[in-house]
Amino acid sequence: MNSILHVFGWAIVIEIDENTKDFVKVYPARVKFRGFSEESTTQGHKRLAKYIKENAEILEQEANKK
Structure with missing residues (x-):
């Protein structure tokens, strides 16, 4: 998904708790780069x-x- 979103300068960020490995947050973010x-x-x-x-x-x- 982020490969497509990068074309438009966006990415989905997923924050994971290091200890429990549970998802903490998921949110869109602006990015400067355009690809991987x-x-x-x-x-x-x-x-x-x-x-x-x-x-x-x-x-x-x-x-x-x-």
Whole structure:
């Protein structure tokens, strides 16, 4: 999502408690940069692919709910 938002100078910030790993805040923020490095993008694609692989059944069930 942030890759698309960067085109317009925005990003979604997620603050996580270091001890509990719980989400503390999620909010939009203005940013000066317009994109991620190739290494960062590749890493993100790998993580997304892994998530989809591990959660494909659940994602399909959710998509098929009426």
